[in-house]
Amino acid sequence: MKGKTHAGMGIVTYLSIYNMLPGKFNYMGLLLVAFASILPDVDHPKSMINKYVLPFKNKLTKVILYGCVGVTLIWYDYLYTHSPIIKAIGISFLIIAVSSHRSGLTHSLTGMIIFSFIVGYLGNMYNIHYLVYYFMIGYGMHLLCDMVTNKGVPLFYPFRSKKIKLPLTYRSNSKVGSAIEELLMIFGLLFTIYRLPVIFYK
Numbered sequence: 182m183k184g185k186t187h188a189g190m191g192i193v194t195y196l197s198i199y200n201m202l203p204g205k206f207n208y209m210g211l212l213l214v215a216f217a218s219i220l221p222d223v224d225h226p227k228s229m230i231n232k233y234v235l236p237f238k239n240k241l242t243k244v245i246l247y248g249c250v251g252v253t254l255i256w257y258d259y260l261y262t263h264s265p266i267i268k269a270i271g272i273s274f275l276i277i278a279v280s281s282h283r284s285g286l287t288h289s290l291t292g293m294i295i296f297s298f299i300v301g302y303l304g305n306m307y308n309i310h311y312l313v314y315y316f317m318i319g320y321g322m323h324l325l326c327d328m329v330t331n332k333g334v335p336l337f338y339p340f341r342s343k344k345i346k347l348p349l350t351y352r353s354n355s356k357v358g359s360a361i362e363e364l365l366m367i368f369g370l371l372f373t374i375y376r377l378p379v380i381f382y383k
């Protein structure tokens with residue numbers, strides 16, 4: 182599934198259920214949902230985030246760049262900060278460095294828990310306790326959407342590496358797949374237009 186479609190699906194989900202969330206509607210939530218929706222694909226050197234992050238879009242650059250940032254953070258923490266959050270962020274960079282596309286931690290529930298822990302911790306630091314909800318909506322939707330494609334995701338990695346998918350799937354790189362994703366996008370845009378007035382009505 183394309184990054185755009187993931188971001189769109191995350192935003193549509195957020196617009197459908199924000200009333201049930203503690204923070205209701207806010208722009209930071211919207212941005213965080215969109216970010217979390219594309220984050221799992223950071224394991225692919227040509228994905229949306231890496232398009233802006235990596236100077237060269239290949240696997241080696243990804244491993245070196247994320248690996249160096251991770252090691253630097255952990256080393257810095259060891260020397261100066263001794264803070265669990267810097268350690269956790271450093272470890273996350275290392276995880277991203279070694280995860281190959283769709284077969285590692287970023288496409289698993291364990292990965293979702295580690296990243297959500299970091300966001301929750303940061304949210305509490307800045308007194309925005311509901312931050313983690315938005316993150317989990319985006320991230321969870323990404324995993325769910327990938328489970329609708331024929332490749333599936335290693336949901337229970339590192340305990341089981343079997344790829345899990347839903348009973349009904351489609352091939353994301355096929356003609357039908359592109360058509361389905363385009364239809365989802367159109368539906369998403371129409372739904373956003375439908376929800377827009379409600380957001381501003383208080």
Ligand SMILES: [Zn+2]
Nearest residue numbers: 221222288327
């Ligand atoms: Zn994915």
